[in-house]
Amino acid sequence: MQRFTDCVAVVTGAGSGIGAQTAVRLAQEGAKVILAGRTLSKLQSTADLINRSSENAVSEIFQTDVTSEEDVQELTTFVNQKYGKLHVLINNAGVSGKSRILELNASEWDRIQETNLKSVFLVSKHLGKLMMETGSDHYPAIVNVASLSGHKAGAMIPHYSSSKAAVINFTKALAAELAPYGIRVNSVSPGFAETPLTADGLKNKRFEEAIIKNTALRRVGSSEEIANVIVFAASKEASYMTGSDLLVDGGWLIT
Known part of the structure; x- marks a missing residue:
């Protein structure tokens, strides 16, 4: 399918x-x-992957810190000057960490909140204005990547769980604000999938077995499976959906 022909998209944490x-x-x-x-080297790896995946695929790298408003403004200026429009925004940048609440340093709390929540606010604020100017011919859409942990607090990740719960509620507020401009805003909450954030934990056999035992589908998901849902939420096929959170957890919450 070619659901995004002639569309311009930004993906953070790409x-x-x-x-x-x-x-x-x-x-x-x-x-x-x-x-x-x-990280420039990681972005280049993704660009190489895109180039190998399709002869006609187009991607550009923009190295930036999405927790910095100045950097986000520069990103917005780049997109505006290069394309003059924006149809799809994926707020995916995120980090995690482990700590008990009573042992958690304020600096570590701030690091998680800035990357997982503040970045969503800043990027949506600045690039959202460009999307407003783009108009609704291509059903402009923002998809924020939240987490299963935003629905159910996880042990040893209070800062991460709190930030992702906030992303879900921020998504709803932003959806209400941008709806008059034809811009849809939804979030996707991945469960346990194979990503850099879960790689260390999944190396622990007992941890992996516990995850599988508590997941209705009895397996860990993949990054591709989560991406499938994100892309759907950004597409015209989801044109009547806004302010929703799509939980993609393999049935974790129903077990």
């Missing part, structure tokens, strides 16, 4: 995992994709 796979899917389906992230 250097690996879900962000990289989402960028590949968007490019394969015709979008011109701007890969945004901190």
